Amino acid sequence: MGLVARALEAAGVPTLCLTAAYSITAAANPPRAAFVDMPLGYTAGRPHEPGFQRDLLRRALDAFETIDTPGTIVDTGVRWSDDETWKDSASSGLNNGVVSADGDTRRERSSEPQYQYDDDRLAAEGA
Amino acid sequence: MSSHPVDYIARTREQYDALGYEPYRWAERPGPPPWAQVPTTLENSTVALVASGGAYRRGHVAFHWNDDTGIRLIDTAEPASDVRLTHFAYDLVPAREDPNIVFPVDRLRELVDEGYIAGLAPQAVAFMGGIYSVRRAEAELVPQVVDAVTAMDIDLALLVPV
Numbered sequence: 295m296g297l298v299a300r301a302l303e304a305a306g307v308p309t310l311c312l313t314a315a316y317s318i319t320a321a322a323n324p325p326r327a328a329f330v331d332m333p334l335g336y337t338a339g340r341p342h343e344p345g346f347q348r349d350l351l352r353r354a355l356d357a358f359e360t361i362d363t364p365g366t367i368v369d370t371g372v373r374w375s376d377d378e379t380w381k382d383s384a385s386s387g388l389n390n391g392v393v394s395a396d397g398d399t400r401r402e403r404s405s406e407p408q409y410q411y412d413d414d415r416l417a418a419e420g421a
Numbered sequence: 422m423s424s425h426p427v428d429y430i431a432r433t434r435e436q437y438d439a440l441g442y443e444p445y446r447w448a449e450r451p452g453p454p455p456w457a458q459v460p461t462t463l464e465n466s467t468v469a470l471v472a473s474g475g476a477y478r479r480g481h482v483a484f485h486w487n488d489d490t491g492i493r494l495i496d497t498a499e500p501a502s503d504v505r506l507t508h509f510a511y512d513l514v515p516a517r518e519d520p521n522i523v524f525p526v527d528r529l530r531e532l533v534d535e536g537y538i539a540g541l542a543p544q545a546v547a548f549m550g551g552i553y554s555v556r557r558a559e560a561e562l563v564p565q566v567v568d569a570v571t572a573m574d575i576d577l578a579l580l581v582p583v
Binding site for chain 2: 295296297298299300301302303304305306307308309310311312313314315316317318321322323324325329331334335336337338339340341342344347348351352354355356358359364365373378381384385402403404405406407408409410411413414415417418
């Protein structure tokens with residue numbers, strides 16, 4: 295997403311990258327980023343907690359007004375939990391959850407559309 | 422930093438090493454980022470949502486999982502509960518129960534209602550992150566996102582990865 299941010303900004307659009315992956319975002323070096331200490335897949339909050347989600351977004355959006363140095367990543371202070379044990383098993387997902395050669399059960403990823411519901415396939419194919 | 426971020430780059434390196442693979446080459450852009458001035462205050466700004474969680478809607482062809490570099494446009498007037506999600510690299514179960522955690526369209530609409538931001542672009546740009554090849558992401562995906570967003574009448578773009 296950092297590369298998208300850089301390209302948009304070069305095209306004249308101010309951007310803010312929300313991020314739960316500090317090191318990945320720091321490497322891509324987008325103009326503005328707001329860090330949330332959340333697991334991947336929960337970047338915009340905990341499910342079914344609209345208050346938490348709105349607070350997260352307000353803090354992130356505030357970075358549009360506070361960041362004045364390109365390449366800044368602000369810490370929103372938003373975090374998943376005071377209990378950080380979820381971090382022990384967190385991975386980027388690029389390895390599809392594989393952590394060792396013994397556990398390598400990956401399969402080649404399909405080039406077929408991966409629908410959430412069969413009905414979505416029918417709707418898309420019938421269109 | 423109030424807490425210690427997970428270093429996903431280091432973890433991926435360890436995991437690839439355990440598999441006997443060369444390290445994954447994450448995108449590194451040490452040069453100064455491009456910069457566009459924020460034109461006005463948040464409360465006067467219309468915001469575009471750009472999200473990489475694999476969102477689509479009924480009627481769309483869903484993303485495939487083999488480096489799909491396409492984009493989908495999603496009407497932001499529709500509730501998040503109508504948004505579909507597909508992705509190979511994160512847990513879809515909680516996100517499908519509440520798509521706002523990767524595609525916060527309901528929450529952004531509420532921030533418009535409360536006056537925190539002035540507006541939300543009528544359409545959001547969705548794609549599926551995790552394109553393995555940085556070169557392909559930049560050559561195929563990024564220009565589509567730029568074309569879609571620059572065609573919108575907006576002030577700011579909020580980018581939500583997974």
